[in-house]
Amino acid sequence: MTSDQTPLVIAVDGPAAAGKGTLSRRLAAHYRLNHLDTGLTYRATAKALIDRGLPLDDEAVAARTAGGLDLSHLDRSVLSAHEIGEAASRVAVMPQVRTALVEAQRGFSQTMPGAVLDGRDIGTVVCPDALIKFYVTATPEVRAKRRFDEITGNGGSADLASIQADIEKRDARDSERADSPLRPAADAHLLDTTEMGIEAAFEAARRLVDAALEH
Template identity: 75%
Template sequence: MNPGRPNIIIAIDGPAAAGKGTLSRRLAAHYGLHHLDTGLTYRATAKALLDRGLPLDDEALAADVARGLDLSGLDRSVLAVHDVGEAASKVAVMPKVRRALVEAQRAFAADPPGAVLDGRDIGTVVCPDALIKFYVTASPQGRARRRCEEVIRGGGTADIADIIADLQKRDARDAAREDSPLRPADDAHLLDTTEMGIEAAFEAARVLVDAALEH
């Protein structure tokens, strides 16, 4: 890599369970970059409110909490619990919270040598000037199958029809929201992982990142 190059930022967007998180972590490890799952920042805000016994419907208070988060130490296992997810869905629609977290996410990306960020609006809103952008998607059936396997590996039980319905409902909500809707950036590379394993997705992305780094 060029030592004179500014921070390397890789933006990865896409719907839930398409594989963007796994791909993001692989790319971050390969290129020696920081990694941030921006969805966890909304969950961390919600958990902080819950832990302090604070209301979930006070937008100004939630935004203050969001500004005080340390994004470098988010624990996925702690933040993945159902109650936190339910609370996060309430604070994530608040414009002041979204603005506060976008500023925090941009600051995270600005920390040398750069970062891989994954979420719903990285390439379109958070880091529109990223070195390279990906939109990772897959069919609802393929995504549901992955999510089902994750649940079973974790010792739980899952109904694939219920998961498909939940993912489709979430997709519709993310795409229809007024603030930062889920959509590919105009210059994003599309990766459809329906029939693609993580190694194939990583190799496809790596080739494109390497080409971008050469320019």
């Protein structure tokens, strides 16, 4: 239960292409909350460094840049560029950058009326006190097919086997890293979207949020 003075925070974690971003945006719209794709914060840090001509391998500079970001205006279309993703993968491994961004993400979550945050360590690290937590997953095969359909649907070309290999490699890297590994929070609700469309996932999540709000 939240009061008028307490922000409502919903944490949504899970691996790439499981549907957590789409679900998070739906929940944010339904409950009129702010939304943050925390993965974009690493891309925004990288873009800020590139735009300012700053090095991508100076951890102190990158951390300062991360701490000065405005997380309320992240442009997904701009930040999705391949070269920004490549640069983001370099700064995302820096502990000082992760610390700065976790602090910024927490601050974002506390802005009234609250927020839906999605990522890989929201329920475990960023917002462990969130009112409700979800872990959204699906098989690597289904996630690869979704990513393939998304790319080809936008006029791009892609190789399904390569996408699946990349997803499996990323899963292993995210799950095995020492700092904030990808794993469900102990009190997270598991949503397996392998055979579940976004409407069914949203309805399941909405019922759970409503129940949590009533207690």
